[in-house]
Amino acid sequence: MKVFTQQQIAASINAEFAAQALREGFTAYSQGNVKVPPVQHFAFEQANGDCCVKSAWVEGSDTFTVKVSTGFYANPAKGLPSNSGLMMVLCANTGQPLALLQDEGWLTSLRTALAGQIAARALAPSLVQGIGILGTGSQARLQLEYLMPVTPCRQVTVWGRTAQALADYRQFAQGLGFTVTTTLSAEQVARAANLIVTTTPSREALLRREWIRPGTHITAVGADAHGKQELEPELVAAADVLVADSIAQCSEFGELSHAVKAGLLQPERLVELGHVLAGNAEGRRNDEQITLADLTGVAVQDAVIARCAFRACAGL
CATH class of the missing domain: 3.30.1780.10 (ornithine cyclodeaminase, domain 1)
Incomplete structure (x- = not known):
């Protein structure tokens, strides 16, 4: 070996x-x-x-x-x-x-960032006006780096929990060529971006439905186990297109599971990323739709x- x-x-x-x-x-x-x-x-x-x-x-x-x-x-x-x-x-x-x-x-970390890239290619709006990142850790960095081939947008708004973590992220993102806004307000991220990636291990919702702009795509990668959550269930249920890396897994844990268990979302609305990639299921149909990819990580x-x-x- x-x-x-x-x-x-x-x-x-x-x-x-x-x-x-x-x-x-x-x-x-x-x-x-x-x-x-x-x-x-x-x-x-x-x-x-x-x-x-x-x-x-x-x-x-x-x-x-x-x-x-x-x-x-x-x-x-x-x-x-x-x-x-x-x-x-x-x-x-x-x-x-x-x-x-x-x-x-x-x-x-790499395969999760590449999955984020794949989801963004399939579901992001045709014109990305601003990128939003929730989190400042290694996955938050990789997600931004691997979005670069997807869109020419170089405007990013980043949410973090401490000023030092945000300062470190700013230095990293500027090194990639981004214009960076840092904030302690998740609402500011949502209102500034129409391509958002959430990367934290949060156990409470960080993003609310009323903050999300029409046409926004959200890739959620942080809620990869029971108890984790970054999006309020009402936001998940309100999305026009709901894509799971695994319907079975996302119905058990992940962002989609919270909305399903709250009775706000019928599992029949979910489509799998693999079917979207193969052309067997419909993804984004226009630039006014809110799309969500729940990436819980499949083996x-x-x-x-x-x-x-x-x-x-x-x-x-």
Whole structure:
């Protein structure tokens, strides 16, 4: 079994190739061609942390993947990153372990950012007038970076919880060429942007329905486990187009689940991202619609990104 570090993985993987592989993975998942066991979740309330174990096999692939991903949100105060983890790639023909990817959560962050890019390509309005980001962490940075090929818009409004975190994000975004507005008001983000990405581990709604402009697209990636929430259920229910990475998973947890469980949203209104990408379900129809992509993270993304990383690192 080969062992590859985060540095080796980051230096080897081709993000554009990985994005195309993820598109194919989403499509295969929605067509029923991926084996995805139930997700295991752990919550560590005393440490403000959580962990999930995900695994998947794309039918026909010569590898399958098991991933452990952690998020401990008090870590920055200890000088540690919030997210970590690892992935194991195994042979689908013999069951032998092929590689341990010691990515420290980097591949999960990358595949989530690339999923955000894919969702924005499919659902964003034709003219993005302003980008809004909720959060200032590593995922908030990656989401902005990977939106750059999607739109020429370089105006971003960023919400964070502390002035220092916002100052650090401003420096990062300006380095990418953005004009940056920072704020402690989520409402200001909503009123300034028509392409919004939410990236926080919040357990209470941050965005309200009345703040959202007509034609806005929202990609929600923070609510990836039970109890997490960034959007009020009324906002979710009011969206014209509701896209889930997995209808089954988003009905259990994620932004869509809150609206479904509150009786504000019928599950029949939901469509899967893979069906939109394949042209089997309708996405945005005009620039007045509010669209929402709920990305809770599906294990097929891990299987796909891990295979890309393994093959790139091994020179296959």
